[in-house]
Amino acid sequence: MSDARHHVIIGSGVAGNQAAETLRARDPDSRITMVTVSRLPFFNRYDLPRVFRGERDWRRFVIYPAEYYRRNRIALRRATKVVAVDSINQTLTLQHKETIHFDTLLVASGARSYLPEELSEYRPLLLGFGAFHEAVQVAETLPKRGHVIMLGGDTIGLDLARTLIELRHRVTLLADDYTFWPHEVSEADRPRYIAALRNMGFEVIEAKERGSLAAVSQGAPGLPARRLVFKDGSELHGDVVMPFFGNVPILDFMIGSGVDIERGLLVRPDLRTTHENIYAAGDNCQIWTDSVRRYCFYHGWKNVRAMGELAARNITGANEAWTPQHDESLRLTADGKILSPFWEYQ
Amino acid sequence: MNTDVQIAIVGSAGDGTIAAGDILRRAMAEIGYRVISFDLYPAEIRGFGKCIARLRVSDEQAYSLKQKSDILVSLDDSHAIPHVGEAREWGAVIYETNSVNPLPEGAHLSAHIDPGQVPYNVPIRELAEKSTGAARSRNIVVVGYIIGLMRLPLEPALRALTGKFKGKGEIAQKNEAALRAGYEEGLRWFRLDDIEFGPPPAQERGAHLEMINGNAAIVRGALDAGIDTFFGYPITPATSIMERLASEMPKRGARLVQTEDEIAAISATLGAGFAGARAATATSGPGLSLMAEMLGFGVIAEVPSVVFVSQRGGPSTGMPTKHEQSDLNMAVFGGHGDAPRIVIAPTNVEGCYRCAGRAFEMAEAYQTPVIVLLDLYLSNRYETVPFPDRPPFEADTNRYADTRGGAAGFQRYVLTADGVSPRSTPGQPGGMHVATGLEHNELGRPNDQPDMHLAQSRKRHEKLKAALRHPGFEPAKRFGDTGAVDVGLVAWGSSFGECLEAMYLAQEEGIRCAALKVLMISPFPVEMATSFLADCKEVLVPEVNYQGQFAGILQMQVPRAVTRMTRIPCAPMRVEEILDEIRRLAGRVVEPQAA
Numbered sequence: 010m011s012d013a014r015h016h017v018i019i020g021s022g023v024a025g026n027q028a029a030e031t032l033r034a035r036d037p038d039s040r041i042t043m044v045t046v047s048r049l050p051f052f053n054r055y056d057l058p059r060v061f062r063g064e065r066d067w068r069r070f071v072i073y074p075a076e077y078y079r080r081n082r083i084a085l086r087r088a089t090k091v092v093a094v095d096s097i098n099q100t101l102t103l104q105h106k107e108t109i110h111f112d113t114l115l116v117a118s119g120a121r122s123y124l125p126e127e128l129s130e131y132r133p134l135l136l137g138f139g140a141f142h143e144a145v146q147v148a149e150t151l152p153k154r155g156h157v158i159m160l161g162g163d164t165i166g167l168d169l170a171r172t173l174i175e176l177r178h179r180v181t182l183l184a185d186d187y188t189f190w191p192h193e194v195s196e197a198d199r200p201r202y203i204a205a206l207r208n209m210g211f212e213v214i215e216a217k218e219r220g221s222l223a224a225v226s227q228g229a230p231g232l233p234a235r236r237l238v239f240k241d242g243s244e245l246h247g248d249v250v251m252p253f254f255g256n257v258p259i260l261d262f263m264i265g266s267g268v269d270i271e272r273g274l275l276v277r278p279d280l281r282t283t284h285e286n287i288y289a290a291g292d293n294c295q296i297w298t299d300s301v302r303r304y305c306f307y308h309g310w311k312n313v314r315a316m317g318e319l320a321a322r323n324i325t326g327a328n329e330a331w332t333p334q335h336d337e338s339l340r341l342t343a344d345g346k347i348l349s350p351f352w353e354y355q
Numbered sequence: 356m357n358t359d360v361q362i363a364i365v366g367s368a369g370d371g372t373i374a375a376g377d378i379l380r381r382a383m384a385e386i387g388y389r390v391i392s393f394d395l396y397p398a399e400i401r402g403f404g405k406c407i408a409r410l411r412v413s414d415e416q417a418y419s420l421k422q423k424s425d426i427l428v429s430l431d432d433s434h435a436i437p438h439v440g441e442a443r444e445w446g447a448v449i450y451e452t453n454s455v456n457p458l459p460e461g462a463h464l465s466a467h468i469d470p471g472q473v474p475y476n477v478p479i480r481e482l483a484e485k486s487t488g489a490a491r492s493r494n495i496v497v498v499g500y501i502i503g504l505m506r507l508p509l510e511p512a513l514r515a516l517t518g519k520f521k522g523k524g525e526i527a528q529k530n531e532a533a534l535r536a537g538y539e540e541g542l543r544w545f546r547l548d549d550i551e552f553g554p555p556p557a558q559e560r561g562a563h564l565e566m567i568n569g570n571a572a573i574v575r576g577a578l579d580a581g582i583d584t585f586f587g588y589p590i591t592p593a594t595s596i597m598e599r600l601a602s603e604m605p606k607r608g609a610r611l612v613q614t615e616d617e618i619a620a621i622s623a624t625l626g627a628g629f630a631g632a633r634a635a636t637a638t639s640g641p642g643l644s645l646m647a648e649m650l651g652f653g654v655i656a657e658v659p660s661v662v663f664v665s666q667r668g669g670p671s672t673g674m675p676t677k678h679e680q681s682d683l684n685m686a687v688f689g690g691h692g693d694a695p696r697i698v699i700a701p702t703n704v705e706g707c708y709r710c711a712g713r714a715f716e717m718a719e720a721y722q723t724p725v726i727v728l729l730d731l732y733l734s735n736r737y738e739t740v741p742f743p744d745r746p747p748f749e750a751d752t753n754r755y756a757d758t759r760g761g762a763a764g765f766q767r768y769v770l771t772a773d774g775v776s777p778r779s780t781p782g783q784p785g786g787m788h789v790a791t792g793l794e795h796n797e798l799g800r801p802n803d804q805p806d807m808h809l810a811q812s813r814k815r816h817e818k819l820k821a822a823l824r825h826p827g828f829e830p831a832k833r834f835g836d837t838g839a840v841d842v843g844l845v846a847w848g849s850s851f852g853e854c855l856e857a858m859y860l861a862q863e864e865g866i867r868c869a870a871l872k873v874l875m876i877s878p879f880p881v882e883m884a885t886s887f888l889a890d891c892k893e894v895l896v897p898e899v900n901y902q903g904q905f906a907g908i909l910q911m912q913v914p915r916a917v918t919r920m921t922r923i924p925c926a927p928m929r930v931e932e933i934l935d936e937i938r939r940l941a942g943r944v945v946e947p948q949a950a
């Protein structure tokens with residue numbers, strides 16, 4: 010192995026890739042290794058609804074060709090899970106028991122969708138939407154003009170629903186506290202936003218009106234594939250049931266690393282963790298925000314990308330502080346639709 | 356082709372790499388695909404050397420393996436890591452996701468996968484342990500996984516497995532469980548590669564497909580031609596010819612004797628041939644050297660006999676487990692005196708079958724030893740062969756003399772227009788004669804007069820020419836573009852497959868290109884070669900020996916400049932290298948090869 014500094018990045022999402030690009034530009038002689046559970050090279054997850062428009066070839070989603078990684082000498086370790094980080098010896102251990110030494114580490118492991126405890130027993134009957142293969146599975150399962158039942162909502166689910174409705178699918182939303190996650194909508198404003206969703210073509214059921222969900226089961230022969238039973242005894246039938254309850258950071262491998270964690274990895278405004286050579290960026294970190302005097306999550310791909318870039322700059326000698334990229338509030342348009350700043354893809 | 360998928364499995368001796376490849380190729384053949392497959396294993400019988408099973412599955416019979424594999428499987432990362440680059444862009448790399456022991460950085464295969472390749476990290480060991488209680492069936496899990504992943508039917512693999520472990524009750528059951536576990540796992544995985552298995556081709560009428568290697572095809576050809584006797588002495592890579600015949604011949608009332616050495620083997624073969632039996636022996640280069648003297652006897656005494664020779668690396672003991680085509684001169688010229696014989700060299704496994712059968716016909720028809728020249732690659736490589744439902748060989752091509760009422764003095768070596776003298780066999784009334792190694796007259800009596808020596812020499816040479824028109828046998832065949840071409844390849848033996856592949860690739864690049872397959876090397880198909888060479892601006896002769904032995908023979912027969920491409924990589928020649936040479940000769944720029 011050469012004497013060049015070894016920058017290791019955990020995660021190949023927006024944050025990780027932006028960081029790699031910046032690291033290569035600012036530290037041309039370094040070694041860069043990006044370790045990721047994903048088997049696919051990087052793609053923008055907001056593109057996933059395209060699978061419903063018939064695009065099933067993952068190669069058309071990928072942002073950088075293989076040649077990009079070769080040319081930039083970014084060792085891309087796909088299908089590789091980090092299970093532990095040792096901040097003292099500056100090593101990380103991979104699931105297959107390989108140890109990698111790092112000089113600097115950027116943790117950009119993102120977040121996974123959250124499933125409330127009470128729904129976990131129904132997991133086999135629910136379809137996720139975080140990964141490419143999950144998106145394809147939904148698209149292949151859903152019949153033409155099929156009926157999708159969304160539990161919760163959140164801005165990822167609502168965005169997907171916009172595409173589904175446009176494609177003439179029926180979308181029933183079981184609205185609850187997560188419906189507008191991560192936006193905060195007051196109780197007073199909520200009816201206007203729910204009305205906007207109906208205006209956009211959603212069928213909305215406020216979960217609490219039916220006494221919340223009692224069970225999910227397989228539909229009877231001849232009926233749609235899924236049957237939902239509510240505590241008030243009423244039923245709802247759909248072809249696909251998808252949960253959207255926001256995200257939780259993926260940090261299991263950081264437990265015991267000696268780096269401080271609350272819900273996310275706690276980082277200073279320069280994105281450094283409590284270890285001087287370990288940084289974090291993306292959906293998995295909480296950044297100290299002086300104005301509110303607490304560690305905050307910042308959402309959306311624009312923020313995440315900026316975090317990746319900032320972390321890489323600071324790893325390579327800059328000393329800059331985080332500033333959010335956009336106002337995170339949910340808006341209502343003149344024609345009575347909701348619009349999230351996270352839905353701006355350019 | 357709709358289907359053209361190459362699978363390479365890399366492991367260590369003891370991992371069951373070759374067995375996995377064998378089950379896969381049998382399964383693929385049963386599904387109806389065409390397969391060509393060649394395994395690489397260490398020379399050492401024990402130890403942890405590298406083993407590679409490679410199989411190419413297609414809907415038309417391919418004649419060589421591809422440079423790049425579509426699926427690469429690691430059963431042992433230390434051996435597989437140097438081969439990861441063999442998987443093509445968007446091809447699949449299948450490997451063990453869990454390691455038993457801690458690994459330093461870079462020791463796991465995943466560290467070496469290119470961003471363009473698709474990783475399939477499979478808990479192979481865990482699946483084997485869960486399904487069978489032990490890790491030994493990892494190789495079978497992999498077979499099941501590939502079949503599941505590619506959404507192919509499982510039953511053919513189950514049958515191949517049953518065949519392999521017949522009579523081994525518990526082992527067979529465990530392996531079936533492992534196969535199913537791998538299959539289920541494969542079905543679960545989301546495919547990211549772009550590998551496609553199209554529908555298998557329709558079966559040819561009047562033939563049935565079988566998965567068989569070169570030596571086995573030789574055996575099949577010999578049996579279908581009605582071989583009566585075989586004498587042999589074991590030697591790699593020819594041994595399995597004798598082994599297979601040993602189990603088959605007695606069932607048909609035929610005889611096989613393992614002799615004390617090769618000299619005895621050829622002597623006995625000639626004795627049997629003299630007696631009218633269809634007789635053969637099999638050997639490799641070192642054995643052929645020992646047989647040289649008696650082959651000369653076969654030539655002068657005009658005794659029908661067949662010698663199967665599978666070449667390996669030489670000279671002397673050389674490299675018994677490595678591929679080479681360096682016994683050509685020995686086969687064509689080996690021995691003293693003017694001793695012409697027929698030498699035919701099949702280029703693929705189907706050719707082994709046909710050449711074996713035709714060799715017996717030719718030996719009888721032209722009363723001469725016939726050498727069928729194979730090599731290690733061809734002997735050991737598997738292909739799907741469409742065997743005709745009825746053997747296409749003549750049971751008896753002898754020209755017997757009518758000796759009834761004949762007076763004393765049967766003219767065994769009578770000079771005839773075509774050089775072939777009607778023969779008799781021992782015990783035939785009126786057919787008694789002396790077969791001798793001495794130059795003789797028409798009666799077979801010793802004679803060293805110049806006129807008789809000239810007449811008999813001419814007879815022995817001229818009679819062989821008819822072999823170039825032997826029914827059912829094409830001594831040479833042209834492929835590729837017709838008319839004038841920029842580059843013409845002339846090739847023989849197993850190298851022809853790589854040449855053909857390179858030629859097709861060159862054609863795809865717009866190079867006008869053709870290839871001449873030369874099956875009969877002695878006597879040489881001069882007319883065909885001359886007209887082919889006349890069409891070629893440049894001539895390339897690739898072969899796996901140092902001297903360019905075939906190019907030498909070609910130039911002796913058809914004087915003209917050719918480019919000799921000789922390589923001795925101890926393995927088949929690389930298609931890519933031949934292609935580069937074609938490009939160079941065609942005036943195309945060739946990027947320098949990475950070291």
Ligand SMILES: Cc1cc2nc3c(=O)[nH]c(=O)nc-3n(C[C@H](O)[C@H](O)[C@H](O)COP(=O)(O)OP(=O)(O)OC[C@H]3O[C@@H](n4cnc5c(N)ncnc54)[C@H](O)[C@@H]3O)c2cc1C
Pocket residue numbers: 019020021022023024025044045046047053054055056057089090091092117118119120138139140165168259262290291292293308309310311313351352353
């Ligand atoms: C379906 C969908 C639609 C979305 N739409 C929008 C949108 O419209 N607008 C918007 O702003 N945002 C959207 N988002 C959110 C946005 O995609 C995320 O904010 C962003 O992807 C987060 O980037 P990241 O780099 O932090 O993490 P991720 O993109 O989640 O990447 C995390 C990486 O870490 C890897 N990883 C995790 N654990 C390990 C481990 N133990 N070992 C090794 N690697 C590990 C993962 O494999 C992955 O490569 C959407 C998300 C989803 C799922």
